[in-house]
Amino acid sequence: MxxxxxxxxxxxxxxxDSMGVWAKIDEEYLSSFGHVVPENLQEEITHLTLSETANYFKLKFNIKDEVSAIIAKWHEMALSHYSNNIKxxxxxxxxxxxxxxxxxxxxxxxxxxxxxxxxxxxxxxxxxxxxxxxxxxxxxxxxxxxxxxxxxxxxxxxxxxxxxxxxxxxxxxxxxxxxxxxxxxxxxxxxxxxxxxxxxxxxxxxxxxxxxx
The missing domain is CATH 3.40.50.1000 (HAD superfamily/HAD-like)
Structure with missing residues (x-):
């Protein structure tokens, strides 16, 4: 050092150790629109900015919500985990x-x-x-x-x-x-x-x- x-x-x-939480959030979020998680999703999005990831979801899965609304929903889903569970x-x-x-x-x-x-x-x-x-x-x-x-x-x-x-x-x-x-x-x-x-x-x-x- x-x-x-x-x-x-x-x-x-x-x-x-948080990646498992995001995998679960992706699954729950996409299932609410009737989609399943593609096998290569993490490889596609893991290096992107938050806005880029939301835009990827919007285009890839034809989600009508605006990018800001997608991010807000993810925050809502993740905040409890980040505040209490992730170690x-x-x-x-x-x-x-x-x-x-x-x-x-x-x-x-x-x-x-x-x-x-x-x-x-x-x-x-x-x-x-x-x-x-x-x-x-x-x-x-x-x-x-x-x-x-x-x-x-x-x-x-x-x-x-x-x-x-x-x-x-x-x-x-x-x-x-x-x-x-x-x-x-x-x-x-x-x-x-x-x-x-x-x-x-x-x-x-x-x-x-x-x-x-």
Whole structure:
């Protein structure tokens, strides 16, 4: 860790075990319109911004609601889970404490929304660890682009080369690498099928944060 001045974390699938919740929300939401979840849905949407995902649903499934209404419904469905049920991955707090001890800045870079990320960070008592929080909505680009990572570094006043990024999906690893940052991929059940590609693309692949303690 001494090689880095800042660490930038993804949220869903990286710091928290939440992907199962979103799979359930997708299923419930689409079933309300008489649709079943396509097998490749997660691969299609996982790196998109929230607005891009809502627009994808609108076009793909011919949903009449406006993008803003779709997002509002998802928030309604997800807020209780993020406020009460979603837990941290193993050793997250220990690793955050290690970074603080070494005076390494900490940022969050996520495709999720401010209300949901704040709900789960506060419920899990880690909100205060973050020196900066950036969402894809701020840059209007998905995570396969470098923009969210570059903005995170700018907020921290740290050069991209001095940043370490943690991500759990291929598209986001590619985006962070485009930003000129070191990228560690972390295992998540939802992206298990990408393990081989993640291992090739990332600077390191880990099963959990305990490996770095």
């Amino acid at each position: 001494e090689n880095f001045k800042a660490v930038i974390f993804d949220l869903d699938g990286t710091l928290i 941290l991955k193993d050793s997250v707090v220990d690793f955050l404490n290690l970074l603080k001890e070494k005076n390494i800045k900490i940022a969050l870079a996520t495709s999720n929304s401010i209300p949901l990320l704040e709900a789960t960070l506060k419920n899990n008592n880690i909100y205060h660890y973050f020196d900066a929080i950036t969402t894809t909505e701020e840059v209007n680009k998905s995570k396969d682009n470098p923009d969210i990572y570059l903005l995170s570094a700018k907020k921290l006043n740290v050069q991209p080369k001095d940043c370490l990024v943690f991500e759990d999906i291929v598209q986001a690893v590619k985006g962070a690498k485009k930003a000129g940052m070191t990228v560690y991929a972390i295992y998540d059940k939802s992206s298990e099928s990408q393990k081989d590609e993640l291992t090739k693309l990332a600077d390191k692949y880990i099963l959990g944060f305990n490996e770095l303690l």
